[in-house]
Amino acid sequence: MVTPPQAPRWENWARTAAATPAALARPADVDELARTVADAAALGRRVRAVGAGHSFTAAAVTDGVQLSLDAIDAIERVERRPDGTALVTVGAGIRLAALNGALAALGLGLRNLGDIDKQSIAGAISTGTHGTGVRLGGLATQVVGVRVVTATGEVVETSAAQRPDLFELARLGLGAAGVLAAVTLEVVPAFLLDAREEPWPLDEVLERLDGPDGLVEGNDHFEFYWFPHTRRALTKRNNRATEGPGLSPVRAWVDDELLSNGVFELTNRLTTVLPAATRRINAVAARSLSARRYVAPAPRVFASPRRVRFREMEYAVPRAALPDVLEQVDRWVDASGERISFPVEVRFAAADDLWLSTAHGRETAYVAVHQYWRQPYLRYFSAVEQIMARVGGRPHWGKLHWLGAERLAEIYPRFTDAQRVRAQADPDGVFDNPYLERVFGPRS
Numbered sequence: 001m002v003t004p005p006q007a008p009r010w011e012n013w014a015r016t017a018a019a020t021p022a023a024l025a026r027p028a029d030v031d032e033l034a035r036t037v038a039d040a041a042a043l044g045r046r047v048r049a050v051g052a053g054h055s056f057t058a059a060a061v062t063d064g065v066q067l068s069l070d071a072i073d074a075i076e077r078v079e080r081r082p083d084g085t086a087l088v089t090v091g092a093g094i095r096l097a098a099l100n101g102a103l104a105a106l107g108l109g110l111r112n113l114g115d116i117d118k119q120s121i122a123g124a125i126s127t128g129t130h131g132t133g134v135r136l137g138g139l140a141t142q143v144v145g146v147r148v149v150t151a152t153g154e155v156v157e158t159s160a161a162q163r164p165d166l167f168e169l170a171r172l173g174l175g176a177a178g179v180l181a182a183v184t185l186e187v188v189p190a191f192l193l194d195a196r197e198e199p200w201p202l203d204e205v206l207e208r209l210d211g212p213d214g215l216v217e218g219n220d221h222f223e224f225y226w227f228p229h230t231r232r233a234l235t236k237r238n239n240r241a242t243e244g245p246g247l248s249p250v251r252a253w254v255d256d257e258l259l260s261n262g263v264f265e266l267t268n269r270l271t272t273v274l275p276a277a278t279r280r281i282n283a284v285a286a287r288s289l290s291a292r293r294y295v296a297p298a299p300r301v302f303a304s305p306r307r308v309r310f311r312e313m314e315y316a317v318p319r320a321a322l323p324d325v326l327e328q329v330d331r332w333v334d335a336s337g338e339r340i341s342f343p344v345e346v347r348f349a350a351a352d353d354l355w356l357s358t359a360h361g362r363e364t365a366y367v368a369v370h371q372y373w374r375q376p377y378l379r380y381f382s383a384v385e386q387i388m389a390r391v392g393g394r395p396h397w398g399k400l401h402w403l404g405a406e407r408l409a410e411i412y413p414r415f416t417d418a419q420r421v422r423a424q425a426d427p428d429g430v431f432d433n434p435y436l437e438r439v440f441g442p443r444s
Contacts, residue, residue: 007066010050014311015373016400017058021048021066028071030147030155030181037179038153040065041430048433049179051120052095055127055398056312058435059174067179069093069122075102076182084189087144092122092180100299109190112136112221113302122180127398128172128358130366131302132223132347134216137359140172141352145184148177151430155181168355168414169421174397176418176436177425193221193301194241199289200224202231206323216319216348221302225343226326228333229279232286234343238302244295265308268372271341278339310342313381313400314368315393316358319348322365328387329369338380342370355414358394368399397439405441 007024011017022045027033040047046064053060060066073094079087086108090099096117103109112131119129121139130138145159148170156178158167169177205224208215215222221238267285271278317325326344333340345368349359358364369384371377381400388395394411395401409415422440426432429443 010053010060010066012053012055012060014054014056014309016056016311017061019058019061019063019066021062021064023065024068025065026068026071030072030149033067033069033072033179033181034149034153034155036065036067037149037151037430041151041153041428046432047179047430049122049175051093051123052118054116054119055123056400057398058433059127059398060123061433061435069120069179069181072181073098078106078108086187087184088187089145089182089184090121092147092183093120095120096124097299097303100303103187104190104297104299107190108187109298110139110185111142111188112139113299114139115302115304116306117299117303121183121185122175123398125171125183126173126175126180128356128396129398130347130349130359131221132349132366133221134348134363135220135350137350137352137354138172138357140354140357142185142187143171143183144186146170146180147182149179149181151178151426151428159184165417165421166425169418169425172354172356172397173418173422174436174439175431176422176440178431191298192241192244192295193238193298194244194293194295195301196237196239196291196293198235198237198291199286200233200235202226202233202326205233205235206326209322223345223347225345227282227286227343228330228340229282230286232283232289234286234289241295246296247292247294268308268341269374271339272372272374275339278341282341309373310370311373311377311381311400312368312370313377313384314345314366314396315385315388315401316349316364316366316396317388317391317393319363319365321391322346322367325365325367325387325391325393329367329384332383332387333380336379336383340369340380341372341375344369355418356397356412358396360394361413366396368396404438408439 007021009020025036027036046062048060048062049067050060070093072091075090077089112133114129114131125140148156158170219237223236225234267281347366349364351363352359392411
């Protein structure tokens with residue numbers, strides 16, 4: 001039995017969670033991963049896998065063995081189908097940016113993605129990462145098989161036909177069922193997106209959301225960013241395309257690096273020391289937004305560089321409740337005296353049947369609130385969480401929230417099934433940590 005070396009102090013990207021694990025393991029392959037888990041369990045140590053640290057919660061925190069899956073990142077198998085789709089099995093440690101590149105080289109791509117690509121595929125699906133598109137589900141809905149290392153070190157292949165209950169918790173369950181070693185994804189032929197970004201009055205956005213030709217149904221992918229203290233929004237409409245003009249490198253650098261990161265960092269630092277200036281700065285920023293349109297490969301449109309550090313809470317609400325939710329958030333912000341420099345992000349997703357999906361059983365709107373990392377967020381996020389509770393909102397598993405198992409059981413129809421499978425798969429709590437114990441509840 002080999003004891004992994006002492007681990008350095010670990011901190012997540014948002015600086016909201018930290019740990020000093022007893023040991024750090026970097027297994028080179030699945031066999032070594034299985035031995036590492038089995039050895040840790042035999043020593044009575046807990047085990048947690050960590051990827052890019054982009055979860056805002058303490059999901060990856062451990063005082064036991066911290067596992068890095070970075071070396072388990074190769075594409076293992078590609079099974080092409082006559083319709084152009086394919087099943088691709090890939091090591092669970094691969095980062096989304098690398099996965100997108102590897103798929104593109106094969107002429108393939110994911111149907112939908114979130115707006116950053118730094119996470120590992122294991123972390124992204126385990127926390128319920130999603131993009132936007134009313135006819136599309138989150139990343140985990142594209143998963144058709146998972147290889148998982150259980151608490152005893154056993155390597156198990158799972159799918160809807162093979163150990164289906166374990167599969168459900170493995171593909172979206174915060175690592176409660178075990179450590180993901182490989183993921184099989186259903187992918188599609190690579191495609192281009194026609195990206196159209198325009199500033200709109202918020203009231204017009206809300207008026208035109210619904211209907212067959214509305215902003216949501218009328219686009220493959222639609223989202224918008226509303227600037228608190230204003231009635232302005234930036235809309236993003238992305239639709240499949242076969243050709244079109246690209247974005248010049250200069251314009252891309254100015255928009256995505258200089259303005260969205262460099263200038264935005266400076267304005268957030270300014271509002272940190274001069275909170276009273278926030279309303280005016282937001283108004284100027286919202287008014288200064290310019291429209292742009294370009295065609296590019298889908299991964300380049302979906303993902304944007306995010307270099308300004310922030311904290312985030314996101315709730316999934318029934319789509320019909322969205323206008324009222326935004327109105328209540330707006331009223332609270334105005335009445336509270338809080339100054340919010342980050343926009344509120346709104347996205348959409350189809351209903352699905354994954355046990356712990358935030359879109360389980362209902363067409364969903366996602367409302368994400370952010371705050372610059374140097375500014376206080378607790379009062380703002382707590383107030384928004386109370387607003388979400390009134391409409392049965394479900395928190396994103398990888399973003400800040402304060403719900404526990406009792407409330408989660410009320411809003412997830414299959415929550416008790418997830419608890420049952422967790423207890424069966426990991427009876428001794430090898431994969432536990434305080435966050436999992438809070439959201440799944442204490443073991444009986």
